[in-house]
Amino acid sequence: DTTHALDALSQEGLSEEPVQQKEAAGSGGGTGGLPWEVVAGDGKKKRQHRRKKGQARMSSFGDDDGTDVGEADDDEDNGGGVADQRQREHPFIVTEPGEVARGKKNGLDYLFHLYEQCRDFLIQVQSIAKERGEKCPTKVTNQVFRYAKKAGATYINKPKMRHYVHCYALHCLDEEGSDALRRGFKERGENVGSWRQACYSPLVAIAARQGWDIDAIFNAHPRLSVWYVPTKLRQLCHSQRSGAVAAVAASSSVPGGVEHHHHLSF
């Protein structure tokens, strides 16, 4: 009756209840339900089931099978011609609070909703672990991402969630400030990347006010505590505290690092 601890959650009532947090979130939305949940059945909601054919048709072996059919182009639900390649999520754009992204885009309320979904998946993983007497994760781990995928939330993945954690942190810790930032960046027509960069600075300011302990700040917040503090945010807090702003600011992991930094105006 004791199984491998890490297969823990494999088939656990997943198949039939894919996402099910039908209205679990209930945070920022102006509408009663959240837009991407309301439209169930008419497209948007089933984004993750669209596929595109390609080289990966399993055992077809040979590109002469002329699977260049369709691409069925771009309408949201293409029922027939089931191809195999998973479609990527639409890119995010900067939206104001309550605004639904139009066209092939996703908005930031939807982004933040994904964080809440992940937390809900974690809670499920935890309760399964507890009832099995296995070790119980306190954070959104690989195991949770795997669980989410099996539960049908194929649009959730680790690199994406880690990429925007600090943006979600700002949303949690200072919703007003976060909202204002969104409006500003939308107005100026900035892209998601620069909005994302801009989220660091107000967080560092918050940390400064609270003794620089960014881990404590994350852990003190119930929705945020399930996320690992992003490396770069930790580094920014550290170098700010040390007063050594200029040198390392906004570099990732190694001085002179990778990501473009806009202003070090904090």
Add this chain to the structure above:
Amino acid sequence: DTTHALDALSQEGLSEEPVQQKEAAGSGGGTGGLPWEVVAGDGKKKRQHRRKKGQARMSSFGDDDGTDVGEADDDEDNGGGVADQRQREHPFIVTEPGEVARGKKNGLDYLFHLYEQCRDFLIQVQSIAKERGEKCPTKVTNQVFRYAKKAGATYINKPKMRHYVHCYALHCLDEEGSDALRRGFKERGENVGSWRQACYSPLVAIAARQGWDIDAIFNAHPRLSVWYVPTKLRQLCHSQRSGAVAAVAASSSVPGGVEHHHHLSF
């Protein structure tokens, strides 16, 4: 100035202050200082520096160099004839509280002292991590074992520490019970393995009294909280709670497991 997070603690004032918790512990000993610390300079203390020659002489390349010299046999401090093979620690025997093991043996006070040393090493690793703004471990991790080794505590290693964690847990949570168990097993001339096995049952009883949450029990205790709950202890608590004693009791990881079990008399 930002280095790899995981090399975190490499050369950090290690070379010159090898172990330094000269009398940090101060728990059970009847004597003023702990025996293995008092004898500094006359043998016992330098156990970890004894070596035995063998195949591994680095670049000698070829066994014709006749390094069968000495073995210098068995006196504690062999100064000359530096050979390369590290000597193993003496095996543990069941000792009563305060009793020093005689001959080529180590006693249980010494075992428990190692757990306290590890915790001290963790605390050092944590303070280095904090001052560098890196993530800060809350448990005795690989990183801590590596640090301990570099600090000269070569007699500390992960498999050994993990093996006896639950014994240390009993010592922390019910010192009187632990002491009584030690006396009983010593009296009956039991070996360390059976004493170790016998430590599970009283722990499960403690867990039972406290709602079966073994993680909470570990975390509530300051010295114990830095140790991971051993898999088998977790499983025992779980199966006890489920009332399914007989089936899985004292098996490790997989039903019908590896370790011999003596009595399931809890």
Add this chain to the structure above:
DNA sequence: AGAAGGACCAGTGGTCCGTA
């Protein structure tokens, strides 16, 4: 035989970089 610990291994946190 009983025991200490080097060394392995599956799954982790972290994120790069080939892809669309």
Add this chain to the structure above:
DNA sequence: AGAAGGACCAGTGGTCCGTA
């Protein structure tokens, strides 16, 4: 160009099993 995410990689937790 900007962005999403498959897939890789170094170091982890866990402990087996060749060794003494």
